[in-house]
Amino acid sequence: MKPGCYIDSGPCDWQIIQQENGSAKVGLAGRYLPSGEIPDRQIVFVRVVREESSDTVLPWLPATIHEGQRWEISLELPVGGLYRIETSLKPDGLGIEYAFRGDMVHHIGVGELFVITGQSNSAGYGKDPIFDPPELGVHVLRNNGKWDLATHPLNDSTGSIHPINAEMINPGHSPYLSFAKYLKRELNSPIGLIQASLGGSSLGQWNPAESGELYGNLLEIVKSCGRLRGVLWYQGCSDTTITLSQTYGERFANFVKSLRRDLATPNLPFFTVQLNRFVADPGPWGMGDEGWSRVREAQRCAAKELPGIFVVPAIDLPLSDNIHNSSYGNVMLGERLAKSVLKHLFSRDLQADAPDIAAALATGGRELRLIFDNVSSRLYAFDLKPGDLPLSIFDESGEIEIEDYSIEDNMILLRLSREPGVHGVVHNQYGANPGYLSIIDAMSHLPALAFYGFKISKDL
Known part of the structure; x- marks a missing residue:
């Protein structure tokens, strides 16, 4: 030497x-x-x-x-x-x-660091071509344990030192290069991505109270990199059976609590995605319409009930196959996530939160008022026919038809075929593959978050 x-x-x-x-x-x-x-x-x-x-x-x-x-x-x-x-x-x-x-070390950046967690739509399975090139200052810790310029596919298993999260088939385009480039442009600082996701993974693999095998791998990877700015989480399709969906919220909360504890970061933010859709028959896959709705509801409620949890919708994004977001959809989703980060971590004045149900009030007779939070100007339902709205109402006597409706700012007034009973509930975009058009914010064009079993109250 x-x-x-x-x-x-x-x-x-x-x-x-x-x-x-x-x-x-x-x-x-x-x-x-x-x-x-x-x-x-x-x-x-x-x-x-x-x-x-x-x-x-x-x-x-x-x-x-x-x-x-x-x-x-x-x-x-x-x-x-x-x-x-x-x-x-x-x-x-x-x-x-x-x-x-x-000796020298090249291409070092000081900026914001995010870990990618979840299943296939987090790993990235968009298969259609799209212009989403790499950019200096947006880097990824690959599965081979080395930092690199971030390029698709982020979850490349070449030379992986983490066999637990090696993909069974080649992944493709993910939301997170678009996410990172958007943030880099707005913050004028480098963005780092840590790849830890796995297609098909269940919440149990991320929850240390269950099998937790991917949780242990996640801890090992993150601790080698120092502190994080936040966690990017997109998971839930594998938990849409009736049994698993009923406990999704509780088990997700345990995952969040455990990771914050074990990384000694009690306020670590999580930026989550509410499930998109599954267009095939869910039955043969062990899934169910109710299970998909329950998981979406748990994801919606987590952002309301757990501090530092934020959720963006994906229900309106195009697909590459029967369950995976297309590359075009991933670019849109990456920008939605970036705007959520800018709003909630960097106090930017952005329309980053999707409309969310706040109240369902039966006003007497056959009228039902749905009131939404996070509406920047007014709601818009594409002038759909009443029967084509993504809303459905049930009570102890069965389904209640919507005969007519009107929209005023953040409120939808429904005129029903009969008055709701004591146990009335309302759903938005129920099932694995709900109606394609959503109720949206007319300014941001974000679709209202899907909800399930929201209780109807009497407007006194």
Whole structure:
């Protein structure tokens, strides 16, 4: 080996590091091989420059020298990048420009770090072509344990060191490159993605109170990267059986609580996606219409009942096959998630929350008022016929038909075929494959969140 400085531990090429209060602390350590007869008069220096220009970010700084020709240093890097970390070994009495060579780390960024969790629509199974190119400053920790420029498919299993989440078939396009590029543009800082999802995975594989095998893998991966800004979660199709769907909310809450505890981040945000649709017959797959509706309802309620949980809709997105979002749908979903992050983590004034049912009030006779939160201007139902609305009303006597309706701002007035009984409920977009058109916010065009079994109250 030639004289110089060698890095044994520290950040890797292409790594994105989570910023805190505008900077990130980065530790490096290694060894050096001196030249000549006076090794105690040779000093390790480290500097940081901008990758694109070599302009100085941090000037040459002396490292701490230890016995056995070891060295270490702690650097505080400002938000931004991409950066290059350089090392050198400077003999006493010589200028730094004549120092001996040293190892370097390339394409480092300090910004926001998100972990991708969930099943196939999180892993990305969009199969149709779309222009969604890579971009410097949007990087991914791949399954081979190495940081890289983020490109599709993010869940590539080539050289994986995590066999537990290796895909059985090749994934394709996911929402999260679009998500990360949108955030990078708005925040003007690098975005890092940690890939941990698995197609077909059940909530039980992520919940340490059940099998938890993917949970353990997730912890191992995240702890190797430091702190996170948030969790990206899209899962639920595998839990749409009647039995599993009934406990989905409780089990998801345990997953959230456990991950926050084990990462020592009690307020770790989760950005979740309410399930899209399954257009095949769900019966032979062990699923059911009620199960799909129950899981969507649990996802809706989690965002209302658990702090730091946010949900975006996907029910209106196009599909690539019978269950997976298309590439076009994924681009739309990535932008929805990015807007939710900008609104809830960075206080941006955006229309990022979908309309959500707040009250169902029987006003006497055959009228029912549905009142929604998160409506920026007014609701819009595409002027559908009453029978084509995605709403359905039931009570102890069965289904109640909708004969007519009108919309005023955030309220839908339904005129029913009969007055609801004591145990009346209303559903929105019930089943695995509900009606395609949704009730939307006329300004943001976000569809109202699907809901199931929402109780009708008497308007006194």
